[in-house]
Amino acid sequence: MKKEKIAIVFGLTALLATTLSSCGGKGKGKLVYDRYPEITDASTDSWLQVDPDDGQVDIKWWVDSTSWDFYHLQELILKRTGVNVKFDHATKDDGTELSTMIAGTMTDVITITDAATRTQLAKEGYAYAIDRLAQRYAPSLLPRISKEQLNFYKESDGHSYGLANNFYNDSDIDEYVESGNQILPNYAILVRKDMLEAYLSHKKSENASFNPDSEATTQEGFIEMAKWVKETYNLDSSNPTVCLTDFPKKASNGSVSSAISALIEYFNVPKENSSGDLLYEYTTPEFKEVIKFVNSLYEERLFSTGNFSWGTSEIITHIKNGRPFAVIGAVQNYSTGFAGYSAMGYNKETKQFSDDHEYVPIVITNSKHQAPLLGDYSGRGLRVSMITKDAKREDRIIKVFDYLMSEQGQRECYYGETEGEYYHFKIRPGEKRKIQVDGKEVERTYQYGQIEWTDKAKELLGRPNSQGWYGAGIKQISLLQNPMYVNLTSVNEAEMDTYQFYVRYNQKCALLPYTYSKLGFKYNVDSENQSTVNKMADIQAKMEEILIKNIPTMILKPSSQLDSLFNSTVNELKNAGLDEWLAYQNAGFKDNKQQMGITYAFPLNDPNYKAPEIKLKGDYETYKKDIPTYISISE
Amino acid sequence: MEQCLDKQKNRKRLTKGQWELLVFATFGLILLVIFSYLPMTGVLLAFRDGNKALDIVDATFGEGIWTFQNFINVLSDAKFWDVMKNTLGLNLLSLLISFPAPIIFALLLNEVRSKKAKNAFQTIATFPHFISWVIFGGIINALTDTSTGIINPILQLFGLSSPDNPVDLSLSQYFWAKMIIVSLIKNVGWGSIIYSAAIANINPSVYEAAKIDGAGRFRTAVSVTLPLILPTVTTFLLLSIGRILGNSFEQFYVFQNVANLERSEVLATFVYSQAFTYRNYSTAAAISFFEGVVSVILLTLSNKISKKLSGNSLIG
Numbered sequence: 001m002k003k004e005k006i007a008i009v010f011g012l013t014a015l016l017a018t019t020l021s022s023c024g025g026k027g028k029g030k031l032v033y034d035r036y037p038e039i040t041d042a043s044t045d046s047w048l049q050v051d052p053d054d055g056q057v058d059i060k061w062w063v064d065s066t067s068w069d070f071y072h073l074q075e076l077i078l079k080r081t082g083v084n085v086k087f088d089h090a091t092k093d094d095g096t097e098l099s100t101m102i103a104g105t106m107t108d109v110i111t112i113t114d115a116a117t118r119t120q121l122a123k124e125g126y127a128y129a130i131d132r133l134a135q136r137y138a139p140s141l142l143p144r145i146s147k148e149q150l151n152f153y154k155e156s157d158g159h160s161y162g163l164a165n166n167f168y169n170d171s172d173i174d175e176y177v178e179s180g181n182q183i184l185p186n187y188a189i190l191v192r193k194d195m196l197e198a199y200l201s202h203k204k205s206e207n208a209s210f211n212p213d214s215e216a217t218t219q220e221g222f223i224e225m226a227k228w229v230k231e232t233y234n235l236d237s238s239n240p241t242v243c244l245t246d247f248p249k250k251a252s253n254g255s256v257s258s259a260i261s262a263l264i265e266y267f268n269v270p271k272e273n274s275s276g277d278l279l280y281e282y283t284t285p286e287f288k289e290v291i292k293f294v295n296s297l298y299e300e301r302l303f304s305t306g307n308f309s310w311g312t313s314e315i316i317t318h319i320k321n322g323r324p325f326a327v328i329g330a331v332q333n334y335s336t337g338f339a340g341y342s343a344m345g346y347n348k349e350t351k352q353f354s355d356d357h358e359y360v361p362i363v364i365t366n367s368k369h370q371a372p373l374l375g376d377y378s379g380r381g382l383r384v385s386m387i388t389k390d391a392k393r394e395d396r397i398i399k400v401f402d403y404l405m406s407e408q409g410q411r412e413c414y415y416g417e418t419e420g421e422y423y424h425f426k427i428r429p430g431e432k433r434k435i436q437v438d439g440k441e442v443e444r445t446y447q448y449g450q451i452e453w454t455d456k457a458k459e460l461l462g463r464p465n466s467q468g469w470y471g472a473g474i475k476q477i478s479l480l481q482n483p484m485y486v487n488l489t490s491v492n493e494a495e496m497d498t499y500q501f502y503v504r505y506n507q508k509c510a511l512l513p514y515t516y517s518k519l520g521f522k523y524n525v526d527s528e529n530q531s532t533v534n535k536m537a538d539i540q541a542k543m544e545e546i547l548i549k550n551i552p553t554m555i556l557k558p559s560s561q562l563d564s565l566f567n568s569t570v571n572e573l574k575n576a577g578l579d580e581w582l583a584y585q586n587a588g589f590k591d592n593k594q595q596m597g598i599t600y601a602f603p604l605n606d607p608n609y610k611a612p613e614i615k616l617k618g619d620y621e622t623y624k625k626d627i628p629t630y631i632s633i634s635e
Numbered sequence: 636m637e638q639c640l641d642k643q644k645n646r647k648r649l650t651k652g653q654w655e656l657l658v659f660a661t662f663g664l665i666l667l668v669i670f671s672y673l674p675m676t677g678v679l680l681a682f683r684d685g686n687k688a689l690d691i692v693d694a695t696f697g698e699g700i701w702t703f704q705n706f707i708n709v710l711s712d713a714k715f716w717d718v719m720k721n722t723l724g725l726n727l728l729s730l731l732i733s734f735p736a737p738i739i740f741a742l743l744l745n746e747v748r749s750k751k752a753k754n755a756f757q758t759i760a761t762f763p764h765f766i767s768w769v770i771f772g773g774i775i776n777a778l779t780d781t782s783t784g785i786i787n788p789i790l791q792l793f794g795l796s797s798p799d800n801p802v803d804l805s806l807s808q809y810f811w812a813k814m815i816i817v818s819l820i821k822n823v824g825w826g827s828i829i830y831s832a833a834i835a836n837i838n839p840s841v842y843e844a845a846k847i848d849g850a851g852r853f854r855t856a857v858s859v860t861l862p863l864i865l866p867t868v869t870t871f872l873l874l875s876i877g878r879i880l881g882n883s884f885e886q887f888y889v890f891q892n893v894a895n896l897e898r899s900e901v902l903a904t905f906v907y908s909q910a911f912t913y914r915n916y917s918t919a920a921a922i923s924f925f926e927g928v929v930s931v932i933l934l935t936l937s938n939k940i941s942k943k944l945s946g947n948s949l950i951g
Contacts, residue, residue: 096911103691116687117914124689236798240782247893250912305803306781308894318782534687541913545714552894556806575713 031125036395038136045406046138047081047399056082057396060107063089063479064098065383072473076412083393083400085109094250102126108391111165111383111479113253116537118153118384119527122161127386128394129159130401137395141402146171151595152380156528163401164381165481168519171447172484173378179444180437181493182623184508185374185515187262189364190338191326194356195229202228212616214369219293222326222364226302229325241302244294245315245329247552251544253382256282256551259329263290265374267366271521272602276593278586280578282547283570289367292562294555308552322357331359332504339500343464346633361510361618371611373603374511375518377483385479404480407448413476414486415451422457422474426450426491451489453497458630461498469498492625499631506625510618520601523592525585536584539577546572678927681705681920688916705921715905715922719880722901725811726879732815734875737826738868742856744827745834757831760824768821772889775817779804805890807898818886829871833864869947877934880926902926 039049056078070087078084088107090097098112106126112118121127131150134141145160146169153160168183176183203210215221230241244259255261269286273279281287297303310318312333318324319337327334338359345357363372387397403409407429416422427433427450435444453461460468461475469475475498486495496502527533550569554562593601603609627633649657680694682701688694709715740760747753763771779786781801790796804813837860845855861868884903891899902922910919942948 094908094912096907099911099914102689102914120687120689126689249891249893249896301799304781304801305806305894306801309776309805309892537687538913538915542714548893549896549900553807553897556894572713 031128031389033128033132033136036137036393039139042139042142044140045408046140046402050082050396050399054082054396056084057393058084058086059109059392059397060086060088061109061111061385061479062101062107063087063111063383064095064113065111066090066093068479069470069477071470071476073413073476073478076417076473076476077400077403079417080409080412081396081400081403083396085400093248106388106390108393108397109385109387111385113383114537115525116533118162118386119155119533120530121386121388122155122159123527123530126389127161128389128391128398129157129161130163130387130398131160133387133394133398134402138398138402141398141405144402144405149381152522152524153384154524156526162384162386163405163480164384165479166379166382166483168378168380168484169482172482172488173517175444175447176484176487176493178437178442179435179493181487182512182515183376183378183487183517184494184505185265185511186377186518187258187265187329187374188331188361188508188511189262189266189326189328190331190359190507191362192229192322192324192356193358193360194354195233195325196225196360196362197355198232199225199228202232213614216616217363217365217614218369219289219296219364219367222362223296223300223302226297226325227300230302233325235323235325239323240304240307240318241324242297242326242328243315243318243324244303244307245327245331245334246310246312247308247548249548251548254540254544256544256547257329258333260290260294260551262329263293266364266372267293268368268370268373268604270602270604272589272600272605274605276590276600276605278582278589280543280573280582282543283573283578286366288562288566291551291554291566292559295557295559295562298555299559303555305556319359326362327359331507335500335504335507338507339503342503343499343633348633359507360620361507362616363511363514363614363618365614369614370604371614372511372514374515375521376515378517378519378522380519380522380524383479401480404478405482409478409480410448410482410485411451411489413478413481414474415453415489416457416472416474420454422454422460422472423451424454426452446488448485448489450491452491453630455630458628462628462630462632464499464633466498466500492628494625496625497628499627499633502625502627502631506620509623509625510620512623513612513619516603518601520593520596520598521589523585523588525588532584536581539581542576543573543578543581546576677920678924679920680917681924683917685917685920686915688914691916694916705917706925709918709921709925714900717897718900718902718905721898722880722882725814725882725901728811728815729818730875730879733818733822734872736819736823738830738861738864740823741827741830741834741864742860744831745860746852746856757824757827761828762824763821764825766821768883768885768889771817771821772886775813776805776890779813803894805892805895807895810890810895810898813890814886817890818883830864830867833867834860837863865945866947869941869945873934873937873941873948876937877930879933880929 037051039046041049066089068087068089074085074087095114098110098114098117101107101110102117102121118127122129130145131142134145145163146167148170149164149167150160152167153162153164155161173183200210200212200216203212203216216225226241229235233239235241244257245262246259247257264281264287267286267290269281269284269290271279271281294303298305315327316334316337319327319334320340322341331338342353342357342359345354346352347354365372385401387394387401391397404413411423419425427446429447429449430445431449432443432445434441436442457469457472457474460472463469487493490497494505496505525533525536546569550565550572554565554569557565589601593599600606676695679696680691682703682705683694683699684702684704685691685694686705690697744753744756747756766774778784781787781803786804787796787801790802791798796802802809841859841863842855845859850858880902882901882903884907887899887901887904888907891904906919906922906926909915909922938948
């Protein structure tokens with residue numbers, strides 16, 4: 001009996017201990033950087049220097065994003081580097097899966113967005129330093145990472161622990177701008193063209209001296225126009241007159257709603273004061289104007305409360321049916337809807353688009369009637385890929401990074417595996433050509449060359465169904481994609497090789513005169529002290545929670561209560577630690593401006609800023625691009 | 636003497652059958668330990684500085700100070716009290732409405748004479764319980780959608796809504812009512828099963844006696860059936876009081892949006908976001924611990940009161 005008792009107790013204790021120990025991951029560890037043989041030849045691509053006896057390596061790469069499609073990337077990477085990458089992505093966008101993974105075993109590579117988590121993973125030995133791995137195992141990668149990227153993601157120990165996608169290198173932007181191009185704005189307000197034109201005709205018929213550029217661009221002008229459209233076209237709640245794109249439960253990159261962020265930019269809500277210090281835009285009187293505007297839209301029943309719970313698919317459905325008169329926000333995320341709706345109005349015989357199927361951008365201004373200041377896409381990265389402590393073969397993974405960062409990797413992901421099959425070079429990388437910019441002849445060095453699709457590719461890209469081109473292994477988006485690569489190599493000098501991307505470009509290009517570079521606001525903060533980093537991340541999360549809860553309340557309450565609700569929101573933000581957080585951010589902001597050699601990041605503060613002329617429809621004629629002839633438009 | 640010793644020996648040694656039972660019981664015990672007792676060690680995090688910890692085991696059992704700071708932080712956080720208001724408000728309402736609903740339904744069902752109709756009603760009422768909250772929530776959200784749902788056109792027939800000014804049931808002012816109604820639809824049938832079973836156990840002679848005394852159906856239900864199922868009702872009432880700070884996480888998560896956060900954030904969703912969205916593990920553990928302590932206190936108190944007033948109680 002005694003033996004039996006001992007056996008049972010022993011068994012249970014062992015089980016407890018095993019389960020308990022498996023609750024956590026391997027924990028902090030000292031990462032070893034010399035487990036595998038070193039490569040010294042920096043002139044040859046590192047992935048070509050893999051020992052032939054070293055076979056295929058299987059790794060897992062997890063992405064903290066719900067909408068990432070990998071298509072043929074796995075196949076391509078395996079063929080080029082011998083590493084079989086099994087991609088996986090989050091199913092929810094609230095960060096919970098990342099927390100669970102960190103607490104358990106991590107995949108070999110993770111791609112995340114949260115800066116505080118990234119810093120902590122780096123500091124506590126959960127991720128390898130990219131530059132140290134590159135030095136030993138992939139020396140050819142080092143020159144491929146721009147100095148500004150290395151600096152931006154440098155932790156307090158001087159090393160960089162991740163590589164970002166959507167990182168705009170300065171040299172790429174320079175080449176693009178010097179060749180007469182401009183990066184598109186991130187946000188836009190789009191309206192149905194037929195309704196807009198009908199309203200303008202109606203106003204002209206009422207008053208011949210009606211000036212749309214001065215009268216329809218005010219907030220009151222927009223509301224009047226939306227009211228007229230609603231009444232004339234008999235729009236009810238199933239046809240939302242004004243659709244605000246997304247109100248998520250969690251903020252992303254400091255934005256609590258892309259529609260609110262769009263209006264913040266349209267109404268010139270300052271992020272920097274006249275002394276050059278950072279402002280939290282949500283506390284400014286100009287932001288109150290944004291809320292007041294949306295509140296008025298609600299009071300006039302131009303905005304439906306159902307909008308608060310619509311996800312991307314619901315908004316796309318509304319757009320695909322041409323229901324909303326206006327769409328405000330990050331409209332590019334809904335371009336399948338816009339393209340689908342626009343294609344329905346295309347007449348193949350006359351090759352004309354019907355106005356009632358087109359959405360065009362418009363300009364609305366703040367109460368001072370200033371020209372909008374729309375931030376462009378350019379940024380310092382969105383998602384950062386890190387090689388984790390649990391990686392089985394960090395020496396091989398860094399070579400995968402090297403391949404994806406290289407010109408070859410960028411080209412093969414986007415244009416396909418084999419030159420001649422889906423693409424051919426029109427201009428080889430590094431070649432120079434004389435081009436005309438604003439009537440002047442300048443010499444442009446095509447650092448990545450210029451690439452043209454072959455007829456075989458055009459046949460696929462011309463189809464409305466994206467599965468065709470993705471299935472063929474073209475237009476793949478890697479997690480280390482340089483966003484300027486496509487713009488610089490494209491014969492159109494913009495990503496518009498499919499109908500959807502053509503629509504996306506042309507919907508925004510008219511707003512280019514109002515667009516400025518937001519790089520001054522893309523700064524890094526001091527990450528020396530982890531507890532400070534965590535504390536600041538907590539304050540920011542609390543402030544964003546307050547805004548996410550209070551903004552809908554302010555929109556839906558009677559306008560008479562707006563002032564007191566706004567003031568109490570500002571007080572809540574202050575109680576959450578706004579001042580301390582702002583001081584911390586301001587240090588990074590000022591440091592960034594100093595490095596960039598600028599005094600002001602917000603153009604309105606710049607004494608040399610010259611406001612563009614306000615035009616209701618922007619400037620479409622100057623920037624529009626023709627639809628590629630190979631594209632056949634169908635629903 | 637020898638015989639006596641043999642007897643004692645036989646009593647202590649397990650027979651083959653007993654061994655088998657013990658092995659089976661051990662599996663159950665293992666499950667209980669893993670899924671019920673082991674997670675309780677997480678409570679220790681409430682007394683440690685484990686927010687944003689990457690290594691949870693180290694944060695729980697490693698070096699470091701033991702502190703009540705997490706409780707101080709939680710109790711001094713205005714948001715926590717907003718969340719408490721929602722949790723308590725909703726659960727008290729639920730206690731008033733959702734708790735008696737299955738009892739009333741069971742009493743009504745007991746009055747249905749046709750066995751077929753009785754089975755049909757019970758099946759229809761119980762069915763929603765077997766649909767997950769995610770699917771059930773999706774159906775309700777689709778029905779109540781202001782653009783495409785059918786609830787608004789129905790409300791329009793009664794003049795309670797208009798195409799230009801539809802009633803959006805996802806807004807905060809309707810949230811509590813919506814939660815009570817959907818949980819009634821989902822759970823009333825399932826909840827009534829236990830009361831129906833209790834009613835079925837009542838001796839038919841009691842009903843006959845009541846009939847002889849001239850009691851009608853309503854009087855019988857109120858004066859005979861209800862008092863006889865009171866011990867069951869008391870047990871469930873006490874358990875409900877013990878869960879006064881608890882909510883179904885899934886139910887609230889599927890119906891929550893930014894326009895109703897003011898009323899929809901309850902302890903269950905708050906703990907979830909603290910632990911998994913913001914990685915504030917110690918804060919989440921402190922809130923859960925607080926919830927557990929309050930539940931135990933409430934359960935003990937209500938148990939004592941119930942025992943004193945009606946003689947019915949869960950324990951003791």
